[in-house]
């Protein structure tokens with residue numbers, strides 16, 4: 001219940017002066033003033049404060065620049081709680097002390113120091129001429145530096161709190177440290193208390209809590225027992241907001257049982273609180289995004305893992321590992337739905353860019369006349385319909401990977417720009433004047449015969465060679481034998497869970513049908529067939545006819561694609577010649593070199 005003045009602005013910001021009602025207190029620059037300010041604009045004896053008729057009064061003592069109370073120039077005023085007094089350039093705020101009473105009746109929490117927090121790290125109050133203090137300052141900055149480094153490197157909220165606790169405990173020798181999180185109801189919830197059985201020690205008056213959480217002020221205060229013989233729970237406490245921008249997300253408490261904190265502890269806690277506010281908000285946002293991402297993946301039966309243990313898939317996986325670590329462009333070939341995008345993700349995951357963005361663009365899904373502006377960006381008004389600036393996919397993927405699906409659909413102008421970027425040149429967004437330079441790894445995919453496109457002059461030859469520094473061929477599902485069963489089980493498990501039909505199974509005949517089917521639409525088709533069978537049919541067993549595979553067993557004879565037949569013939573020839581390539585080449589009427597090249601192209605086991 002002690003009235004006090006707090007310096008809100010000016011050189012003495014943060015200092016507090018207890019007001020003793022038994023004495024008249026002088027305010028000014030003179031060393032004899034009880035409330036001594038270092039503000040050069042204040043007079044030596046600027047004003048006096050005294051307690052009369054149960055109220056605190058302030059009177060100007062012929063100051064040079066006058067006295068303002070609540071913004072009004074005055075010679076004399078009776079002070080009310082929270083009134084402000086301007087002395088020179090220093091704003092002092094008066095508190096009658098009634099608001100700070102502790103929740104407990106016989107204890108008093110007296111503020112030693114407080115500090116409004118407004119963006120940026122606060123500067124230390126230590127005297128600039130004290131060399132020992134300067135050395136101490138360096139230690140304190142090193143602590144903050146180390147804390148920042150560790151917080152930057154940590155993405156998970158629990159470890160962020162743990163890192164900060166360890167540092168603060170060590171540096172301040174606090175007996176108890178508590179992190180309180182501000183719940184949606186505006187109440188503080190103990191999120192983490194160290195040691196864990198000390199939660200009951202965290203007792204802060206509701207008024208102080210309000211000022212920390214609403215006003216973003218940090219406090220250092222001591223608790224004094226007002227009833228003789230009663231032992232207090234702690235002697236000193238520091239309470240600082242965890243602030244991110246304008247928002248206070250929580251509060252950090254530090255308690256000491258016997259000894260006192262010092263100013264350096266207060267400064268360290270205060271600045272750590274600001275770092276923590278930012279780090280925790282960021283870690284929580286990242287965690288929320290991760291959960292959301294996993295949820296979307298699960299809902300769509302997507303997995304980041306390439307399911308498959310067949311020999312061609314095992315070979316593909318080992319190539320992905322090697323290609324991932326290298327840094328060149330990758331061209332992924334394979335039929336539609338075979339898993340090219342998944343392979344691209346896997347390459348990215350195995351690369352040094354795995355923590356950076358991977359963006360996927362389907363060039364076939366964007367109207368041809370918009371591809372360029374989508375990829376490279378455009379400026380508002382650069383063409384009809386460009387009603388705002390667009391940051392192109394290349395720029396968005398900067399430092400990461402850009403997956404260009406159906407690359408064969410890229411216009412010739414787009415191809416020319418792409419080639420220039422790949423050669424390390426900057427590019428101009430559509431309608432832009434400032435050149436942009438990006439560092440992006442390109443993974444392209446196609447289910448077309450790009451070499452054929454090159455011959456038809458629909459695709460630039462130089463771009464083709466640049467893109468295919470590394471080539472990966474995703475084998476069609478029909479060539480993956482045992483993988484069909486693995487994928488069947490994976491999708492059955494996923495969709496039966498998603499559609500809440502846990503006991504649904506395939507009949508033996510249904511399994512057989514799926515295992516012998518040619519799957520022209522590859523894994524995507526298998527996934528869709530299982531999804532709709534689970535949705536459409538009642539009962540616990542999916543029969544062969546429920547799968548809707550009317551052309552089941554037809555193999556690939558329904559296609560006239562030359563490459564499909566070519567691959568089939570090579571496989572057949574190898575089978576008939578017991579795997580001997582020279583023999584097979586003879587039977588096929590092609591040279592050995594061509595046979596070797598085609599076997600590699602089609603990724604046929606030798």
Ligand SMILES: Nc1ncnc2c1ncn2[C@@H]1O[C@H](COP(=O)(O)OP(=O)(O)OP(=O)(O)O)[C@@H](O)[C@H]1O
Pocket residue numbers: 301302303305306307308334335336337338339340341342343405447523524527
């Ligand atoms: N090996 C695999 N393991 C698990 N899921 C797979 C696998 N291969 C493909 N899928 C799934 O099949 C679907 C199609 O895969 P993806 O989109 O990667 O094929 P794509 O070859 O890129 O097709 P398109 O050429 O039509 O773009 C996706 O849902 C993908 O998650």
